[in-house]
Each structure stands twice: as C-alpha cells, then as structure tokens.
Amino acid sequence: MPDTPLTPAVHAEQDGPADLGGCRNATVIGAGVIGTSWAALFLAHGLHVTVTDPRADAEEQVRAGVEEITPTLAALGLPTDGLTGRLRFEPDLAAAVADADLVQENGPERLGVKQEIWRTVEQAAPAHALFATSTSGVPATAIAEALEQPERLVVGHPFNPPHLVPLVEVVPGQRTSPETVERACALYTALGKKPQVLRKEIPGFVANRLQSALFREAVHLVAEGVVTEAELDAIVTDSIGLRWAVAGPFQTFHLGGGPGGLPHFLAHLGTAMAAGWPHLGRPAFDEPTVALLSQQAQDAFGAEPVAGLAARRDRAQIALLNALREDRGETA
Amino acid sequence: MPDTPLTPAVHAEQDGPADLGGCRNATVIGAGVIGTSWAALFLAHGLHVTVTDPRADAEEQVRAGVEEITPTLAALGLPTDGLTGRLRFEPDLAAAVADADLVQENGPERLGVKQEIWRTVEQAAPAHALFATSTSGVPATAIAEALEQPERLVVGHPFNPPHLVPLVEVVPGQRTSPETVERACALYTALGKKPQVLRKEIPGFVANRLQSALFREAVHLVAEGVVTEAELDAIVTDSIGLRWAVAGPFQTFHLGGGPGGLPHFLAHLGTAMAAGWPHLGRPAFDEPTVALLSQQAQDAFGAEPVAGLAARRDRAQIALLNALREDRGETA
Numbered sequence: 001m002p003d004t005p006l007t008p009a010v011h012a013e014q015d016g017p018a019d020l021g022g023c024r025n026a027t028v029i030g031a032g033v034i035g036t037s038w039a040a041l042f043l044a045h046g047l048h049v050t051v052t053d054p055r056a057d058a059e060e061q062v063r064a065g066v067e068e069i070t071p072t073l074a075a076l077g078l079p080t081d082g083l084t085g086r087l088r089f090e091p092d093l094a095a096a097v098a099d100a101d102l103v104q105e106n107g108p109e110r111l112g113v114k115q116e117i118w119r120t121v122e123q124a125a126p127a128h129a130l131f132a133t134s135t136s137g138v139p140a141t142a143i144a145e146a147l148e149q150p151e152r153l154v155v156g157h158p159f160n161p162p163h164l165v166p167l168v169e170v171v172p173g174q175r176t177s178p179e180t181v182e183r184a185c186a187l188y189t190a191l192g193k194k195p196q197v198l199r200k201e202i203p204g205f206v207a208n209r210l211q212s213a214l215f216r217e218a219v220h221l222v223a224e225g226v227v228t229e230a231e232l233d234a235i236v237t238d239s240i241g242l243r244w245a246v247a248g249p250f251q252t253f254h255l256g257g258g259p260g261g262l263p264h265f266l267a268h269l270g271t272a273m274a275a276g277w278p279h280l281g282r283p284a285f286d287e288p289t290v291a292l293l294s295q296q297a298q299d300a301f302g303a304e305p306v307a308g309l310a311a312r313r314d315r316a317q318i319a320l321l322n323a324l325r326e327d328r329g330e331t332a
Numbered sequence: 333m334p335d336t337p338l339t340p341a342v343h344a345e346q347d348g349p350a351d352l353g354g355c356r357n358a359t360v361i362g363a364g365v366i367g368t369s370w371a372a373l374f375l376a377h378g379l380h381v382t383v384t385d386p387r388a389d390a391e392e393q394v395r396a397g398v399e400e401i402t403p404t405l406a407a408l409g410l411p412t413d414g415l416t417g418r419l420r421f422e423p424d425l426a427a428a429v430a431d432a433d434l435v436q437e438n439g440p441e442r443l444g445v446k447q448e449i450w451r452t453v454e455q456a457a458p459a460h461a462l463f464a465t466s467t468s469g470v471p472a473t474a475i476a477e478a479l480e481q482p483e484r485l486v487v488g489h490p491f492n493p494p495h496l497v498p499l500v501e502v503v504p505g506q507r508t509s510p511e512t513v514e515r516a517c518a519l520y521t522a523l524g525k526k527p528q529v530l531r532k533e534i535p536g537f538v539a540n541r542l543q544s545a546l547f548r549e550a551v552h553l554v555a556e557g558v559v560t561e562a563e564l565d566a567i568v569t570d571s572i573g574l575r576w577a578v579a580g581p582f583q584t585f586h587l588g589g590g591p592g593g594l595p596h597f598l599a600h601l602g603t604a605m606a607a608g609w610p611h612l613g614r615p616a617f618d619e620p621t622v623a624l625l626s627q628q629a630q631d632a633f634g635a636e637p638v639a640g641l642a643a644r645r646d647r648a649q650i651a652l653l654n655a656l657r658e659d660r661g662e663t664a
Contacts, residue, residue: 033590137604159570159571159572159575160588165570165571165574165575166570166571166574167567167570167571169567194566194570196559196563196566196567196570197563198558198559199557199558199559200556200557200558202553202556202558203608203611204608206553206558206559206564206567207567207568207571207572209549209553209608209612210546210549210550210553210564210567210568210572211572211581212549212605212608212609212612213545213546213548213549213612214542214545214546214572214581215581215585215605216545216606216609216612217541217542217544217545218542218581218582221534221538221541221542222582224532224534225531225532226530226531226532226534226538227528227530227531227538229580229582230582231528231529232538232542232580232581232582233579233580233581233582233583234526234528234580235499235501235528235538235539235542235580236539236542236576236580236581237576237577237578237579237580238491238497238498238499238526238528239491239497239498239499239539240491240539240542240543240546240576241573241575241576241577241578241580242497242498242577242649242652242653243491243497243573243649244568244569244572244573244576244577245569245573245574245576245577245652246569246573246645246648246649246652247565247569247645247648248561248564248565248566248567248568248569248573249543249546249547249550249564249565249568250550250554250561250562250564250565250625250628250629250632251565251632251633251641251645253547254629254632254633254638254641255638255641255642255645256492257638258365258638259637259638259639260638261629261630261633261634261638262625262626262629262633263622263625263626263629266617266622266625266626267622270617270622271617272469273544273547274616274617276535276536276541276544277544277548277614279535280541280544280545280548282609284606285598285602285603285606290595290598290599290602293582293594293595293598294594294595294598296582297582297586297593297594297595298593300582300583300586301582301583301586301593301594302593305591306586306587306589306590306591306592306593307591309583309586309587310587313578313579313583313587315659316578316579316656316659316660317574317575317578319655319656319658319659320574320577320578320652320655320656320659321574322655323651323652323654323655324648324651324652326651327647327648327651327652328648
C-alpha cells in the first residue's frame with residue numbers, strides 16, 4: 001500500500017461517530033459528481049473517507065468539489081469544520097478498501113467494469129465491510145454473479161446529489177442477504193438519508209421511472225407547442241411539485257377523494273384518468289425535437305451559467321428541506 | 333332579485349381593494365369544494381363575493397367551508413377579519429351575476445350545463461365582467477359556441493384547492509380575445525395566484541396530463557409489487573417532489589447536464605431515457621388492481637380521517653410555500 005492509512009483505533013478515540021453502528025471508514029470508488037457528493041456527506045457525518053479513482057486529477061477534483069459542497073452541508077445543519085482533514089486519496093483500489101467499513105461504488109455504468117471492481121473489493125476489504133453500488137442501471141444480481149459473497153452487495157442508488165436529496169433506493173439483488181439490506185438502511189438513515197427498499201429489481205428503479213414517465217409527457221407538450229419549457233416548469237413548481245414535496249401521488253389522490261379517500265377517487269375520477277392514458281404523448285428525441293428542446297433551454301436558462309443556477313436551486317431546496325423538517329418537529 | 337346587493341360605490345369607498353384593477357364583486361357559480369375555495373380566496377383579497385348554487389344547503393356548506401379555510405388563509409399571510417361579512421348567497425343565477433366584475437364558474441363538467449349557465453350569465457352580467465370557468469375538461473371553444481360574446485370566456489383552471497396551490501391554467505378558446513386572457517392573468521396575479529397561459533387547447537391541459545403520466549407509472553409499480561403506495565409516496569416526496577417544488581423537469585435536467593446544460597443531458601442521457609419509454613407500464617383499473625390500490629390506501633392512510641390528514645398536508649404545504657417565498661425575497 002502506497003500510503004499508511006490512519007488506524008481505526010485513533011479514529012474511534014478521537015472523533016469516531018457514535019451513531020453510525022461502528023462505521024468509521026468509508027471508501028468511495030469513483031471521483032465523479034456522485035462520488036464527490038457521497039464523500040462530502042460522509043465527511044460531514046464524521047467518517048474518515050478514502051477516495052479511489054485511477055484518474056490523475058481525482059484528488060484535485062474531489063477537494064474542489066467538497067469545498068463547493070461545504071456551504072450546503074452547513075446550511076443543512078451539519079458540522080463542517082476540518083472536513084478534509086479526514087479525506088485521503090488512494091489510487092490503488094485494493095489498498096483503498098483495506099480498512100473500509102463501508103464501500104460506496106460510483107464507477108462506470110458497465111457490468112464488466114463493475115464486476116471487476118467488486119471482485120477486487122471483496123478480496124481486499126475487511127470481512128465486515130458493507131458493499132453498496134450507486135448504480136442507476138446495473139442490477140446487483142448481475143454484478144454479484146462475479147462475486148464469491150454475493151450476499152454482501154446491495155444497490156444504494158442516490159437521487160443526485162446525495163448530500164442534498166434525501167432518497168436512497170436500496171435494491172437488493174436475488175442473492176443479497178437481508179442483513180446487508182438492513183445494515184445499509186440503518187447506515188443511510190444514520191447519515192440523514194431516507195432509504196427506501198425496493199421489493200423487486202426493475203430497470204430504472206422507481207424514482208427515475210416516475211421521472212421519466214412525467215418527462216415523456218413534458219417533451220410531448222413542448223414539442224406540440226402547448227407550452228414552452230419555461231412555462232411547463234412553472235406549471236410544475238406551482239402545482240404538482242409543491243404537492244409532491246409534501247405528499248406523494250397516492251396520498252394526494254387519497255385526499256382528493258374526500259372522506260371516501262382513494263377508493264372514492266378511483267371510482268369517480270380514476271376511470272376518466274385511465275381513459276386518457278392512451279392519448280398521452282409518445283415523443284421521440286429526433287433531430288427537430290432535440291433542436292427545439294435545446295433552443296428553448298437556451299432561451300429559458302441560458303442567461304445564467306449552470307453553476308449559478310444550480311446554486312440558487314440548491315439554496316431554495318435547502319430552505320424547503322429545513323421548513324419541512326421544522327414542520328415535522330425534527331431538528332434542522 | 334330576491335336580495336338587494338350592496339352597491340359597488342359603497343364597496344369602493346369603504347374597503348374596495350385597490351390592486352385588483354377595479355374588480356370589487358366576484359360571483360362564484362357552484363358551491364362545491366372548488367367554488368368554496370375560490371370564494372374564500374376572493375374574500376381574503378377584499379372582494380365582495382356572491383355565491384350561487386341551486387342546492388338548498390349551499391349557504392351552509394360554503395359558510396362552513398370558508399370557516400375551515402380561514403386559518404390557512406391567515407397562515408399564508410392574508411387578512412381574515414370579517415371575511416363572511418362580504419359573502420352573500422343568491423340562488424337565482426341571473427340575479428347573482430347582475431353586479432359582477434368577475435364570474436368564476438365551477439358547475440358540473442357537462443358541456444350542455446355549462447353552455448346554459450354561460451348563456452344566462454352573458455345576458456345578465458355587466459358588459460365589463462370577466463368570464464372564467466374552472467373546468468378541467470370542457471374546452472372554452474365548445475362552451476363559447478353557445479355564446480353571443482365568445483371572446484369574453486376563458487378557462488381559469490385552478491389546481492385544487494385554489495386558495496392554497498398557486499397555479500391557474502388560463503386556457504383561451506379559439507374565439508377568446510387577447511384582452512380577456514390579459515385581464516384574467518392580471519386579476520389572478522393580483523389575487524396571489526400564478527396564472528400560466530396555454531398556447532393550445534388540449535384535453536386535460538398540462539398539470540393534469542403530467543400528473544396522470546406519472547400516476548400511470550405509479551399504479552404500474554404498485555400493481556407489479558415493486559413498492560407499496562406508501563413506499564412510492566415516500567420515494568416521491570424525498571426526491572422528485574422536492575426537486576420539482578423548486579425547479580421543474582426541464583430545469584432539473586438542464587442542471588443535470590452540467591456546464592453543457594440540457595443539450596448535453598439529451599445527448600448523453602436522453603437517448604437512454606427514451607429507450608425506456610416503451611417499457612413504462614400500461615396498467616388498467618381492473619377489479620384486482622382497484623382492490624389492491626384501495627387496500628393499500630387503507631393500510632397507508634386509513635388510520636387517520638381524510639380531513640385530519642389533509643390538514644396536516646396543508647400545514648406542511650404552507651410551511652413550504654412560505655419558505656420558498658422567503659427564499660425568493662417575497663413578502664409572506
């Protein structure tokens with residue numbers, strides 16, 4: 001191993017987080033946007049974080065990313081002093097996981113690459129380490145076919161970025177053990193996330209499928225000239241977005257059914273809604289559609305660099321998260 | 333006319349709202365949930381409101397409804413003293429609109445009924461009165477075929493309930509005048525709403541089509557056993573709901589594209605998303621599906637009466653609205 005890792009004993013005595021079920025060392029595989037966001041979140045919860053990535057500029061990228069994320073973590077009420085003092089880099093994958101209690105992998109979305117990564121990890125990591133992949137598209141079942149201990153691997157798919165959006169879809173493969181699922185949920189919860197276990201592996205999981213279904217109709221409505229992108233976005237934020245931030249679609253329609261709840265809603269409005277389903281749009285990303293969507297994005301959002309717009313969006317997001325936590329009587 | 337309406341001159345001198353472009357008297361046709369909510373909103377903005385409905389218990393229902401809504405209006409920062417002092421009831425439709433500056437119709441969703449209502453209104457209302465229908469399903473073009481002044485009628489479709497959710501879809505018919513659209517938007521804006529003009533009449537308009545597209549996939553995922561209703565709702569509130577309360581789907585993917593914005597997103601992830609569209613679910617509300625959805629609604633939400641659950645949802649909604657307004661530097 002090129003570097004001597006800090007010893008777990010030192011972590012435990014000095015600043016080991018008490019509420020993370022003994023988890024002190026997290027290894028983040030992949031120094032992209034998702035990996036950096038996980039690293040920042042882990043650091044803010046007191047973990048020692050090792051980032052591994054073969055790219056030469058990984059360390060520079062992650063340090064800059066963590067610095068950029070730090071004000072957001074602070075606004076969410078997390079401690080941010082000395083974050084990067086617990087951050088180290090280790091290009092060698094086996095060395096990087098040698099002391100890991102948690103391995104969160106954010107590698108390329110290709111089955112072969114992920115299998116190779118996880119084969120190395122399971123041979124080099126401690127026997128108790130929890131294995132999670134951030135994949136949004138490769139099933140744990142498929143990755144685990146290459147492993148000797150398939151029961152240890154689970155999908156922990158964050159909604160981007162993980163340091164800000166609470167959801168983590170926890171998707172067990174066919175051979176993932178219940179204990180792994182339980183440990184993953186407990187750990188994500190302790191990290192302030194809202195894990196949700198899926199009962200079946202399905203392409204796209206749940207959040208992205210729902211998002212995709214709505215976006216399909218959004219593209220249709222813009223392509224048909226019913227509204228522009230900016231107008232559609234305003235419609236969403238001023239109606240269903242607000243609603244669904246507070247109550248999901250089933251509760252919304254349950255309440256929409258009055259005293260009779262969802263059964264009443266389904267009986268009275270559900271049939272009319274279902275009758276409209278075949279008439280929802282089926283757009284394609286052909287050249288004219290992509291050109292139209294790109295032009296409208298330029299018109300709607302082009303005046304401001306993406307980073308600035310994202311920062312404002314995230315600030316509003318934090319205000320909203322803190323307001324909801326306060327409403328629920330949780331501490332911010 | 334059975335009742336002598338208050339004269340407009342008295343309203344103007346005593347408490348006529350200055351910012352509503354001369355609108356002092358609103359007539360709400362239909363004393364259901366939507367009509368009651370509009371009435372409460374109009375009252376809180378200083379309008380004199382006449383409610384007309386042939387039902388014998390209309391007055392009792394609306395007074396109870398306004399009373400129930402009043403704390404929400406107060407929480408939104410609106411004045412609520414003496415609201416019902418400006419509320420009156422008039423079962424006769426022609427008499428009810430005789431002094432109206434705004435007529436907001438919430439009658440049954442049947443073309444013939446709406447045509448009959450509006451024929452009466454256009455003959456009895458002042459020449460300057462603005463005509464808006466809350467319909468979610470009957471096009472203004474079709475209703476206006478029965479009118480002598482089709483240019484005066486526009487759809488002003490609120491997202492329920494109008495006193496709380498900002499969106500109003502303003503949908504002109506083929507013969508609606510630009511002036512009518514402009515006046516409707518100005519008035520709804522002055523009432524604290526966020527009107528959005530649609531460029532084409534389309535069944536379901538925009539918000540309900542988007543909602544329906546997402547709900548279709550939600551029903552599929554529950555019917556397939558991937559998640560329960562409660563789990564799906566939690567996934568939405570903890571991810572896309574939060575996101576879309578702050579930035580709509582196009583801005584979300586524009587930011588998801590990094591510095592390259594939406595064009596980059598479409599080029600790199602759009603194709604993969606579109607490839608999944610044919611595999612989204614196509615559920616039906618057949619008997620087993622309705623039974624499953626009803627049972628799960630009972631399991632998820634049945635422990636609490638709908639009214640209590642709705643009140644908690646609305647309280648969270650208000651916290652969120654106020655947080656977003658504060659973030660935007662608007663007064664609450």
